Amino acid sequence: MSKGFGFLEKFMGPMAKIAQFKLVRAVMAAGVASIPFTIVGSMFLVLNILPDTIPALQGIFDSSVFRLQDLYMVANKATMGILALYFSIVIGYELTKIYADEEDIDINPVSGALLSLFAFFMCIPELVFVDGRFSLIQSISEDEHVINGWRMVGDGVSRIGTSGIFTAIIMGVISVLVYRFCVKHNWTITMPDAVPEGVSRAFTALIPTFVLAFVVLIINGVLVALGTDIFNIIAIPFGFVTKLTDTWIGIVIIYFLIHALWLVGIHGANIVDALVKPMLLSNMAANAAGANIPFAGEFQNTYVVLGGSGATLGMTIFIAFLARSEQLKVLGRASLGPSIFNINEPIIFGLPIVYNPFMAIPFFLAPITTASLAYWATKLQLVKPIIAQMPWPSPAGTGAFIGTGGDIKAVILAFICVIVAFIIYFPFIKYYDNKLYREEQGNGNNVNA
Helix, strand or coil: CCHHHHHHHHHHHHHHHCCCCHHHHHHHHHHHHHHHHHHHHHHHHHHHHHHHEEEHHHHHHHHHHHHHHHHHHHHHHCHHHHHHHHHHHHHHHHHHHHHHHCCCCCCHHHHHEEEEEEEHHHHCCCHHHHHHCEEEECCECCCCCECCEEEEEECCCCCHHHHHHHHHHHHHHHHEEEEEEEHCCCCCCCCCCCCCCCHHHHHHEEEEEEHHHHHHHCCCCCCHHHHHHHHHHHHHHHHHHHHHHCCCHHHHHHHHHHHHHHHHHCCCHHHHHHHHHHHHHHHHHHHHHCCCCCCCHHHHHHCCCCCCCCCCHHHHHHHHCCCHHHHHHHHHHHHHHHHCCCCCCHHHHHHHCCCCCCCHHHHHHHHHHHCCCHHHHCCCCCCCCCCCCCCCCCCCHHHHHHCCCHHHHHHHHHHHHHHHHHHHHHHHHHHHHHHHHHHHHHHHHHHCC
């Protein structure tokens, strides 16, 4: 078993370095920053579809709530409908701040955020290159509405919603790198010390803004001349990854990686979530529009890892009340409160699960099994897909009910996942409990002797 952990350390060690990449940290920060907006926007969407799940509410909602529908759905459109803008701003801000702090460069995070937004907006209008001339697309028909290059959909401008997140990330990176390059090479306007700091900062960003404008114009021009644009180019690799996450094997790989990292002491959820968060949000928006994608929103904390990474809720309840070992019993009771809210670091490091050969197999097997159950239940339309974002610490069943728009079968599935995970853990934790109990009894006998 020690050879197995050695292999995992060698294989997963580089993944820990990925978590320290400046870009990954910035994307992680953007995902965290978007949480309140996605939750608030999702709640109004849930309100809008509750009668679809609970038909008895239809008449009541028609005569009351739905009279306010166009008003309250503005909150949804101002969150999920422009999510790429939030990512653009936070990526620019966080990445600039990281470079400023770690490389001691005089670059301002607010300027970085605005440059990122500027570059992203430059990529949104759709153009064509015909007869040696660049032209904004104009197309108004039953199938599409493109006005001066701006494609309109039900939620507003199409490219500033979840479909634009990946482009926002890429343009944010380009913007900050251009800004950093200009400042490092003194391509800036330096103002006298007597000039107020705000004015001086604005002039410092002036030349980088010009340079960035030309860089983005060149990128856009070349791509449009070739018959495409940056949105379509970025959609190729990210589209492949997104399709992979819509497969069962893709889900298995994701949860294998998360828990392999945890086993060697690396916070696997933080690393992998930073990479898949944009896809989860995009899939959730697609589900709200009528798709049926299992891996969406808080899929992980709704079904897969109830109780925390490894899906340890059932096991924690067991050791809290039924363990023979005093060590496990005390740990279980101390960990029970956090586990209800999907926080289980006390279990992972206190049991411990990290580097523990007795618990490695169920720690892999339980979340992969629960992910598989949730994937196929959603894919086969036994439960409704997740269409609303819930806070990740939501207790078992709560996230499933609200996240699916009130599907009671999703609540049942969540508790089935808890039970199945416990069944997988039971023989292993029982063996480990007996082992610790014998050791405690042996130590007690030695002390008495």
